[in-house]
Amino acid sequence: MSESALDRTARALDLVPYLLEHQGISIPELAEAFGVSEKQINDDLVLIHMCGLPGYTPLELIDMFYEDGYVTVSDPQSFKKPRSMNKIEMTSLLVSLDLLKSLRTDDVAKEIEALKIKLQENMRFENPFVVVQNMENTEMVEAIERAIAKSTLLRINYASGTKDKTSVRDILPIEIYVANGSTYLNAWCQSSKGDRTFRLDRILSYEIIEGSVVNETRESSVQAVDSLPIELLVSKSARNFIEDNRAIIGHIQEGEQLRIELNPIDREWLVRTILGFGGQIEVSKPKELALEVVSRARAIKESY
Amino acid sequence: MSDRKTERLINLTLALLATKRYLKKSEILANVFGYEGTQEAKERMFERDKDDLRSLGIEIEVGDLDPFFEDEPGYKIPQKSYELNVPNLTGRELALISIAANFWNDSVLAPNAQSGIRKLQSLGIPATLDFEFRMKYRFENPTFVLEQLTKAIGQKSRVSFDYDSTSLKERHLEPYRIVFWNGYWYLIGMDLDRAAVRLFKLSRFLGELTLSKKKNEFEIPLDFNVADHLPKVNVEIVKSATIRIRKEAGILLRNRGQLISEENDFGTYEIAYENEVTFLRELIWHGVNVQIVEPAELKSALLDLLNGVLK
Numbered sequence: 297m298s299e300s301a302l303d304r305t306a307r308a309l310d311l312v313p314y315l316l317e318h319q320g321i322s323i324p325e326l327a328e329a330f331g332v333s334e335k336q337i338n339d340d341l342v343l344i345h346m347c348g349l350p351g352y353t354p355l356e357l358i359d360m361f362y363e364d365g366y367v368t369v370s371d372p373q374s375f376k377k378p379r380s381m382n383k384i385e386m387t388s389l390l391v392s393l394d395l396l397k398s399l400r401t402d403d404v405a406k407e408i409e410a411l412k413i414k415l416q417e418n419m420r421f422e423n424p425f426v427v428v429q430n431m432e433n434t435e436m437v438e439a440i441e442r443a444i445a446k447s448t449l450l451r452i453n454y455a456s457g458t459k460d461k462t463s464v465r466d467i468l469p470i471e472i473y474v475a476n477g478s479t480y481l482n483a484w485c486q487s488s489k490g491d492r493t494f495r496l497d498r499i500l501s502y503e504i505i506e507g508s509v510v511n512e513t514r515e516s517s518v519q520a521v522d523s524l525p526i527e528l529l530v531s532k533s534a535r536n537f538i539e540d541n542r543a544i545i546g547h548i549q550e551g552e553q554l555r556i557e558l559n560p561i562d563r564e565w566l567v568r569t570i571l572g573f574g575g576q577i578e579v580s581k582p583k584e585l586a587l588e589v590v591s592r593a594r595a596i597k598e599s600y
Numbered sequence: 601m602s603d604r605k606t607e608r609l610i611n612l613t614l615a616l617l618a619t620k621r622y623l624k625k626s627e628i629l630a631n632v633f634g635y636e637g638t639q640e641a642k643e644r645m646f647e648r649d650k651d652d653l654r655s656l657g658i659e660i661e662v663g664d665l666d667p668f669f670e671d672e673p674g675y676k677i678p679q680k681s682y683e684l685n686v687p688n689l690t691g692r693e694l695a696l697i698s699i700a701a702n703f704w705n706d707s708v709l710a711p712n713a714q715s716g717i718r719k720l721q722s723l724g725i726p727a728t729l730d731f732e733f734r735m736k737y738r739f740e741n742p743t744f745v746l747e748q749l750t751k752a753i754g755q756k757s758r759v760s761f762d763y764d765s766t767s768l769k770e771r772h773l774e775p776y777r778i779v780f781w782n783g784y785w786y787l788i789g790m791d792l793d794r795a796a797v798r799l800f801k802l803s804r805f806l807g808e809l810t811l812s813k814k815k816n817e818f819e820i821p822l823d824f825n826v827a828d829h830l831p832k833v834n835v836e837i838v839k840s841a842t843i844r845i846r847k848e849a850g851i852l853l854r855n856r857g858q859l860i861s862e863e864n865d866f867g868t869y870e871i872a873y874e875n876e877v878t879f880l881r882e883l884i885w886h887g888v889n890v891q892i893v894e895p896a897e898l899k900s901a902l903l904d905l906l907n908g909v910l911k
Binding site for chain 1: 716910
């Protein structure tokens with residue numbers, strides 16, 4: 297409701313040339329392409345239908361048909377071509393291309409460079425973004441992408457992030473994402489029969505299993521995660537713990553120290569991680585966990 | 601209200617785009633549908649509409665009609681500047697850029713990337729999907745300040761913001777570039793309090809970012825290069841430690857190190873590291889399966905951490 301007339305105008309100006317190239321598109325598809333509700337698209341179309349050139353006879357109006365929820369434009373008037381891109385649209389696309397390029401070593405990287413030059417040909421433009429290439433395991437990334445594209449299984453040897461163990465797993469890669477300086481892979485894990493997340497730098501080796509059969513029968517959660525609430529006191533000098541683990545933090549209470557509540561989480565990982573902060577993170581709840589941290593610290597100390 | 605204004609803006613755009621010659625203001629006000637009220641009200645409306653269209657990035661050219669109408673300028677939108685023109689864009693390139701745009705996922709710049717893609721898709725080029733890959737990357741939301749920073753850098757306006765650090769909290773900056781590096785977003789610019797180029801992590805910005813109302817307040821030095829200002833990870837002296845690791849444990853550590861000697865359950869490795877804090881955390885993570893042999897300072901730093909837990 298609070299949409300400005302200007303935003304709406306911008307969308308309307310883009311709708312007509314889009315329709316011209318997507319004749320007979322359905323209202324739901326159109327709504328999805330423009331990221332608005334179907335009602336909004338309907339309202340926009342009704343409005344556009346009334347616009348045209350001075351004279352405003354049917355000959356001078358933008359002409360379109362709807363039939364059973366499908367839209368066709370027969371006379372777009374002067375809106376035959378899309379509008380040129382504004383700076384922020386161009387910026388978003390150029391950065392996307394840079395990010396994509398930073399993950400590739402193959403010919404695609406060269407194609408992207410050529411494409412960027414093409415896009416900027418008609419726009420004098422200072423790009424405020426700089427993407428610094430520093431991805432190391434591009435070869436593995438490319439193999440995983442092929443596995444995603446072809447839905448093939450990968451057999452990986454993986455070093456666990458919660459326990460000091462490795463395991464061989466057959467996985468079906470689904471999605472790669474970058475967060476907190478690391479690259480992760482979401483996958484269906486055939487070995488544990490559930491969705492799992494893997495950190496790429498913990499994958500010790502991988503091989504493609506050709507002609508593999510994916511069996512997505514889910515088993516109820518194998519790892520029972522303890523759901524007793526965990527509360528930590530984090531001193532401000534340890535706040536990168538919070539930055540790096542946003543996903544597991546339920547609630548933060550500011551103060552001299554930060555009091556944080558954690559979502560259910562693997563305790564083994566938590567204990568090992570807390571130890572490395574040397575007292576800057578304290579467990580205030582539950583008590584057993586606090587005692588566990590202390591007894592581990594003592595054990596390591598005694599080993600010296 | 602929004603309906604009428606939108607309708608009028610579309611009609612105005614159409615009229616200015618369709619005309620070959622400049623249209624006089626009086627012609628526009630008399631003929632373009634939607635201008636109502638007193639002469640003065642219509643004129644004010646028209647002035648606002650012009651500004652609005654320009655803010656959408658539409659170029660409105662102003663020209664003199666002919667010598668007899670000196671006092672009345674004419675207007676038109678040059679088709680060439682209005683229309684998107686990407687010469688020889690191929691279907692493969694269109695597919696590539698659509699895949700790349702998925703990077704933004706649901707972050708603040710996603711709608712902009714999507715509207716850019718929609719415009720390219722309106723050029724009438726069929727996208728081909730013959731790639732061997734389907735990128736499905738996503739980044740953690742690179743925070744709400746990206747859009748504002750893009751604007752600030754574009755118009756060269758200073759910014760101020762609260763920054764989460766132990767020393768100075770409020771920062772004043774001439775923003776130069778937004779940098780994606782090592783998986784994090786940074787802002788780099790001239791820190792006015794310190795009179796030096798500094799790097800700020802966007803995830804540590806607190807609250808609102810304030811843009812100065814002025815434009816063109818600074819120049820980015822011609823020889824400015826982001827790479828010169830990134831912490832010199834590679835140049836920094838890489839330190840080395842001797843570590844005992846129990847067999848079957850610490851595979852990532854062992855892979856990184858050089859095996860020196862072996863005894864019953866342990867192997868001794870030489871391992872290089874850059875950052876002492878993160879290295880110690882990694883060692884402690886392995887519990888009793890990993891022990892520092894040398895250097896002594898590293899060992900005592902580790903014991904300090906443990907004593908911190910035990911205090």
